[in-house]
Amino acid sequence: MQQLTPAGQNVVDDLARRYNLSQNAVMEMLVAVNQGGGFMAQFWCGELGGGGQWMRGGMTMVGDMFNHGLKNTVDNLCNDLSNALANTQMFPVAPPGSRNSNQWWPGDLGSPFSSGGQNNIRYAVFPQRLAVELNGQVTVYDTLDHSIGGVSQQQGGDSSLSFSSQFGTVSVNSLPIVSGPGLPQAPQHNFATQAPPMASEPQPSATPSWNPPPQPSFDPPPASAQRSGNASSSDDLIGLIEKLARLRDAGALTDQEFNAKKSELLGRL
Template identity: 60%
Template sequence: MQNLTNYGQQLVNNLSAKYNLSYDAVMHMLISVNNGAGSMAQFNCPELGGSGQWMRGGMTMVGDMFNHGLKMTVDNICNDLANGLANQLVFAEIPQGMPGSSIWWPGDLGQPFSSGAQNNLRYAVFPNRLAVELNGQVTVYDTLDNNIGGVSQQQGSDNSLTFSSQYGTLSVNSLPIVSGNASAPTTNFAQPSYTPEPEPQASQAPMMTTSSVDDVIQLIEKLARLKEIGAISEQDYNTKKAELLTRI
């Protein structure tokens, strides 16, 4: 775990006392908010109702969706943590390129114009280059003439990666490798003139976005109101809610 600065340590202790939460619970939320760049968080904290999601200025989802007090607590602590991360150095700096560093890509690439993270994957997009860190291993690809819009981790055990471009959805392994190693074969290079068929969207596990999460939350809340007025049964509600949560 990355070490905290003196300010970071004080922040965690103060919020632990403020919200009557354990040190570990606040640390878990701090890491989740930090991983979401201070604007979103996906967490699984028993003291805060288990699994949940938070988006700054948007919706907050907790395991007990009708517990508005819990929602408020999660929203408040996440906002406090996000403000702390924005105003002061919370985590001790790790040199670029070292495990755990926020600047994990090779230094000669400069600053990315787009980046993101999902599970054990991080990516950063540069002019003509795509850097991907998977399980701590960094690989840099030549993006050819693709305009990279985002990287997703496919469902399944192979951890295959895809990216979106003006040509549709393509495999990261179809790009030439500039540096690093990839677990999949590297000989299947994409040609700029070739436009492959997009892979079925249903097979992807897209990264959490504001629009997708908000839409699902709104649908679940509408379902809850329908259940309250007797328009649908408890069983129908639970079935549809489980189906909607798989979209996030």
């Protein structure tokens, strides 16, 4: 459990009695409000219905959203803790430059123009200097001739930072390091690199795999067969006439076409 000053312990004990909560529950809420700068909190407390959010003068959200009595309890408790943080030394003062100190940057930098943090990274902006803390390690950068207007963390879980200046958006890793280990480089992804070819699939042949069945030929038999005058030539012509009749019956030939072709074939007997 985080250490408290004697005055801070008295505040926690008093609030625990007033709200009929354990000291551990009040401490959990105190830490959440303190991490939110005294005006907001995101918490998980079993005695207060599990997870929830609080904002001073704004909306209070609890796990049991229709339990208005619980909402009022959370709102009043967080307001009392916020007032206590503003008016009472709740936590022991940590040495400047330490992890738990509000002044975690080197003392010779003075007071920052602005400071903030996201996830496990904190930053503070000074004249010609930018201090960044990652996992307890502080790196000081030379901001050169940049006039820093804002710092943002790269989305996606890595630890890269960028800042905006009069020259646009610039990566913190592009600045010279004055002291400290520096931030890890963000992974580079070359999206212009051509992807390896996929396994080739058989391409369809330009020639269709299905060939239409041959159409019956109605040409007259060879001249040699005509000249022979044997019975096979007559049989061939009669067979052609029968095929023509079937095509006519199927609607492929009109009566006129059938009769014309029939007359032509009979004339060759």
